[in-house]
Amino acid sequence: MEKRKTRVIFWLSLFVLFFLYSALTGFQCVFLRYFHVICPGCGMTRAVKALLRLDFAGAWRFHPMVFSMPLLVLYIALDGRVFRKKAVNILVLSLIGAGFAVNYALKLIAFFSAGGAV
Numbered sequence: 001m002e003k004r005k006t007r008v009i010f011w012l013s014l015f016v017l018f019f020l021y022s023a024l025t026g027f028q029c030v031f032l033r034y035f036h037v038i039c040p041g042c043g044m045t046r047a048v049k050a051l052l053r054l055d056f057a058g059a060w061r062f063h064p065m066v067f068s069m070p071l072l073v074l075y076i077a078l079d080g081r082v083f084r085k086k087a088v089n090i091l092v093l094s095l096i097g098a099g100f101a102v103n104y105a106l107k108l109i110a111f112f113s114a115g116g117a118v
Contacts, residue, residue: 004078011077015069019048038111040104044069065103068096 047066050058
């Protein structure tokens with residue numbers, strides 16, 4: 001049990017440190033910077049910043065899947081075993097993956113419709 005708590009704390013800390021680093025340095029998506037195309041996570045940092053300001057509508061506009069991030073961090077920290085039943089874990093992860101895919105498809109359509117401008 002102690003090992004599990006340590007792993008959860010490690011992954012949550014890593015998640016928080018990444019967003020602090022990006023907020024302080026103005027970090028830009030590597031994928032967008034070098035390939036000039038948005039990535040599936042584009043907008044996630046701005047969404048987290050909006051959440052930290054308690055701007056839930058702004059967070060949704062930047063990246064609606066931001067609300068799934070705490071659950072994903074738990075999945076990583078707990079080796080994919082958040083719920084007791086394996087089928088529930090698979091279902092939840094599948095729904096999150098589908099949400100990212102739909103969001104990315106919609107953002108790509110908007111991205112290329114605007115001439116590749118962010």
